[in-house]
Amino acid sequence: MASKSSLLLAFTLLTCFTLTLQDSYSTQPYTNTPKKAMNTIDSCWRRKANWAANRRALADCAVGYGKDAIGGKFGAYYVVTNPSDDPINPKPGTLRYGIIQANPLWITFAKNMVITLKNELIMNSYKTIDGRGAKVEIAYGPCITIQGVSHVIIHGISIHDCKPGKSGLVISTPLHVGHRLGCDGDGISIFASSNVWIDHCSLSRSSDGLIDVIHASTAVTISNNHFSQHDKVMLLGHDDKFSADKIMKVTIIYNHFGPGLVQRMPRVRLGYAHVANNMYEAWQLYAIGGSSNPTIYSQGNYFNAPNYLEHKQNWKWRSSMDRFMNGAYFVQSGYGSCSPNYSKSQSFTVVDGSMVPAITSDAGPLFCNVNKPC
């Protein structure tokens, strides 16, 4: 087994660690038995039997750069009762009717539902989509666009088989129906937006990326999600020359990168990504990569696969406390500090990679019962 000090010595040289696969871990994303080992975000709310009476308390549980995302914390509740969709003139009771509203809303679901959107769902600011207590899928149509807005929380839904949007009219606020050119078929596209937190969702099999963070978006936390069955998983920065992406700061923690993934977990351009305590079950091409001098701080992740991370000069890539299994390795480069410099409220303790299978074993949507800890 390679010691931590030998990992830290591996600066600009390609270094390969061959370790024996010894830990077994669950690949099952759906369990809801409260565990002894719970990560910082989960332990903030999951042990409380009254979570459903106080759903908005979730908004205080994020850590990392998306910590300040309040979503609909100071708004009314809105309950989705109708899974149908009309992209121009949505009916009250549908998801689209709630997410376009100008006022803050905390959006929940009256029952299990599969929502197949007719065009991309363009979210307005100060919204929380809270899938706890129901099994909610957004699938088989275009999916979610977070564009030019702030303070969005999406928690506990499954987003899969997303298709490209069509060119045509889509409502984005009560006063605005815009002409859209069609979207790429991302699961969640975060475009020119800030203060966004995506937690406990599952994302798989879509036409484009599962989550894209682009066009000078920043203050984003992507946590506790379960990713599977997809090629280009997560793109942070869309273009090597789009220098406005230098402001981008994204925290990626406690996610489970599951079976059938190929690359981009994430792929980073220009900005900064703190990638900590994630479970990498497997990947086919590479797990973490980038271009245009991004700074990537990989800390306390659990990498279970043999593969190669592209190496370029001038990048700052650091690995610390990562656990490399089965021949996985990380190539560090660059000089200077990679610290995320979190504020006191954003900061959290990164645990050793060996604890990651336990604290990510409930990644993806949870099945929570009302009046019981989740």
Ligand SMILES: *[C@@H]1O[C@H](CO)[C@@H](O)[C@H](O)[C@H]1NC(C)=O
């Ligand atoms: C944190 O501060 C150090 C020292 O000033 C700096 O080198 C580094 O780039 C900063 N990190 C981020 C994410 O801004």
